[in-house]
Amino acid sequence: MLKHSRQRDSIKNFLMTRTDHPTAETIYENLRREYPKISLGTVYRNLSLLTEIGEIQTISTGVGPDRFDGNMEPHYHFICKQCGRVIDLEMQGIDHINLLAQHGFSGTIESHTVFFSGRCEKCLSESKIK
């Protein structure tokens, strides 16, 4: 039922080469080099599909468009409140917070979404200069 598609492969491959969590628009601009006729609609469709089947991750930062991540290893994200950059954090897992949340809650806690924020190294050093 799920058919192979060069476009989808290409989107996935592109995401695997990047660690900067590009937006759909950025992915589209890049894929156009290989597939000049690809449409933004196709990019969005495949990003949704890939997210559904667990091959990539969609990151809704709450600021600007969604971002996408081809790295499915468990990891957390940092969002710079100055420049908006999304950076991978290397930190130990914090799944224990699910237990804390479950305590006294009558629904079921299945997962959590966490973003850290602050200033990234680059923005910090630039503000020193000024």
Next chain:
Amino acid sequence: MLKHSRQRDSIKNFLMTRTDHPTAETIYENLRREYPKISLGTVYRNLSLLTEIGEIQTISTGVGPDRFDGNMEPHYHFICKQCGRVIDLEMQGIDHINLLAQHGFSGTIESHTVFFSGRCEKCLSESKIK
């Protein structure tokens, strides 16, 4: 410089009476009873402003429109992946995760955003019935 406005007061007051994290649209529909001429633009403008000055919280769930919370006591949210409801959790603080994130990271971790998800009590009991 920041002028008083009945509309803004009313938005804040409305949010304080609710614990269900309404959307801008819901706030708008309700405020129209008191201010039949209020515009959605004004609602959005004031929600942004109130968020900026720290009187309310904006919750971007990543699904559907943003939601707003008048409760500024530190607390966490649960989002039901079935019905989308946003529920306050009564759990201990988890600020220690900022330290875990900071370890080995060259920017500054100032804060975190956390949502828990799963099924709420209501959705669980409804699925039992079926």
Next chain:
DNA sequence: CTGCATGCAAAAACTTTGCACCGCC
């Protein structure tokens, strides 16, 4: 009065979708 806030409407920003055609299985 002066200038921020409002109402209204248009536009922007982001994402989804209908449809005819294309290409994988």
Next chain:
DNA sequence: GGCGGTGCAAAGTTTTTGCATGCAG
């Protein structure tokens, strides 16, 4: 061939904004 995928364009959803007017200080 049949059916899922694509390109294209239009539409949908959510939020922001320009502008003339209104109202608080």
